[in-house]
Amino acid sequence: MNQSTTADTTGPITLSFPVSAEMILLARLTGAAIASRAGFDIEETEDFRLAMDEICLLVAGDSSEGSITLEFELGKGTVVTLCTFHPTSDSAPRPARYDNDSNFSVQILKALVDEYSLEVTPQAVCARISKSAAVT
Amino acid sequence: MEEVFQISSHENGGITTVSVGGEIDVSTAPSLRTKLLEHESSGSKTLVVDLLGVSFLDSTGLGVLVGAFKRLRDQGGTMRLVINQPRILRVFEVTDLTSIFSIFSTVDEALKG
Numbered sequence: 001m002n003q004s005t006t007a008d009t010t011g012p013i014t015l016s017f018p019v020s021a022e023m024i025l026l027a028r029l030t031g032a033a034i035a036s037r038a039g040f041d042i043e044e045t046e047d048f049r050l051a052m053d054e055i056c057l058l059v060a061g062d063s064s065e066g067s068i069t070l071e072f073e074l075g076k077g078t079v080v081t082l083c084t085f086h087p088t089s090d091s092a093p094r095p096a097r098y099d100n101d102s103n104f105s106v107q108i109l110k111a112l113v114d115e116y117s118l119e120v121t122p123q124a125v126c127a128r129i130s131k132s133a134a135v136t
Numbered sequence: 137m138e139e140v141f142q143i144s145s146h147e148n149g150g151i152t153t154v155s156v157g158g159e160i161d162v163s164t165a166p167s168l169r170t171k172l173l174e175h176e177s178s179g180s181k182t183l184v185v186d187l188l189g190v191s192f193l194d195s196t197g198l199g200v201l202v203g204a205f206k207r208l209r210d211q212g213g214t215m216r217l218v219i220n221q222p223r224i225l226r227v228f229e230v231t232d233l234t235s236i237f238s239i240f241s242t243v244d245e246a247l248k249g
Contacts, residue, residue, distance in 0.1 A: 021161070021162045021163040022163065024161070024162055024163075025161070025163065043223075046223060049192075050192070050194065050227075053161060053162075053194045054194060054195055057194065057195060057196065103195075104195035104198050104199065104231050105195045107230055107231045107232075108194075108227060108230055108231065110230075111226070111230035
């Protein structure tokens with residue numbers, strides 16, 4: 001199998017897991033591997049690892065039920081990530097808690113990535129971030 | 137690589153120092169909260185939180201520190217942080233928390249205030 005040090009283009013990579021503290025650690029570890037694959041340097045990889053943590057915390061909020069799906073699109077030196085929280089009927093999203101001015105996760109994410117957006121519906125919470133390496 | 141979360145505390149001259157190591161995240165932040173609440177119930181007015189050994193800090197850890205800061209302030213106490221890693225300090229900067237916390241680069245400086 002031929003391997004390159006950075007990703008050219010691949011299909012999306014998807015990780016799904018139930019909401020739990022332990023699973024967010026898995027998201028961080030996966031994020032570090034994805035960042036490395038995309039050609040990020042050490043600092044950018046650490047930023048991306050923290051971004052994975054915060055994006056999961058953001059979409060799930062204080063819910064202890066439901067599931068999270070992370071979808072990564074890798075380009076050369078760029079990763080686009082979609083993070084979707086699928087609530088159960090008992091963990092429906094409360095839009096007020098996503099207020100940008102008072103949410104530490106949003107503030108941290110905006111500092112770590114190049115693009116950030118969030119969509120909240122009764123059915124799901126979906127955050128999208130894009131991060132590129134400084135030199136590609 | 138995940139580092140093992142460690143937390144300890146000691147008191148000297150009326151100042152309690154809580155030293156934390158490893159990763160502060162949604163899994164470990166409750167242990168930090170418990171340790172800080174122990175300090176608050178002890179009646180000591182000055183708290184130094186040594187984060188020199190912390191390799192990762194997310195918003196849940198920030199929330200715990202802010203909560204402890206507010207409770208201590210309401211009781212007339214003070215809280216000082218010790219941070220020397222740019223990556224950890226950056227989390228405080230982007231959330232504008234450097235404007236409310238007293239942050240020092242060594243424990244000795246924090247103890248002197």
